[in-house]
Amino acid sequence: MYPSSFQKLIDHFNSLPGIGPKMAERLVLHLYKNSSDRIDDFARDLLRIKDITSCKTCFNIAESDQCKICADSSRDHTQLCIVEESLDILPIERSRAYNGMYHVLGGTIKKQDTHHLSIEPLLKRVLQNGFTEIIIATNFTTEGDLTAMYLQDMFVRANKDIHISRLVRGLATGSDIEYADDMTIRSAINNREKIS
Numbered sequence: 001m002y003p004s005s006f007q008k009l010i011d012h013f014n015s016l017p018g019i020g021p022k023m024a025e026r027l028v029l030h031l032y033k034n035s036s037d038r039i040d041d042f043a044r045d046l047l048r049i050k051d052i053t054s055c056k057t058c059f060n061i062a063e064s065d066q067c068k069i070c071a072d073s074s075r076d077h078t079q080l081c082i083v084e085e086s087l088d089i090l091p092i093e094r095s096r097a098y099n100g101m102y103h104v105l106g107g108t109i110k111k112q113d114t115h116h117l118s119i120e121p122l123l124k125r126v127l128q129n130g131f132t133e134i135i136i137a138t139n140f141t142t143e144g145d146l147t148a149m150y151l152q153d154m155f156v157r158a159n160k161d162i163h164i165s166r167l168v169r170g171l172a173t174g175s176d177i178e179y180a181d182d183m184t185i186r187s188a189i190n191n192r193e194k195i196s
């Protein structure tokens with residue numbers, strides 16, 4: 001039996017995705033062995049997560065109304081890459097093959113339902129901004145494919161003269177962009193397929 005504060009921490013870690021009870025125990029033990037300064041830093045940064053918000057333009061994780069990418073005037077504001085989650089942006093950024101803007105959907109279409117996604121603001125953005133190319137970078141899963149088709153259809157109906165492309169399937173079917181390595185992402189972006 002652990003002291004209750006120790007056990008409570010284990011329970012917190014255990015409630016996180018991908019962390020089982022054994023790993024939770026190991027993490028808490030690791031923290032317990034840390035210096036008190038490092039624990040203070042950890043706790044302070046953890047509390048600050050409450051101040052993190054989402055960008056009002058692209059829905060990426062941000063510390064203010066605009067994320068760093070939207071606020072960066074040196075980026076190409078004519079290209080838009082649509083991803084499922086903020087986590088998908090990091091591997092694309094790391095690949096250095098893309099320097100445009102992003103839009104974070106917040107997931108995929110589920111049973112024809114799009115209400116949980118930022119699709120309305122996306123369409124508004126596309127209609128109002130001078131994008132010349134849209135890259136759909138949803139994952140190569142059934143839901144990701146459905147979402148890509150839905151978006152493609154929506155943009156075609158919006159009747160704007162914009163190139164629409166999708167990352168090539170160098171990324172294995174069923175795979176998540178989040179876990180792809182730099183080389184794979186770079187080649188998927190460089191060889192993107194024009195779909196309309």
Ligand SMILES: [Zn+2]
Nearest residue numbers: 055058067070
């Ligand atoms: Zn943004």
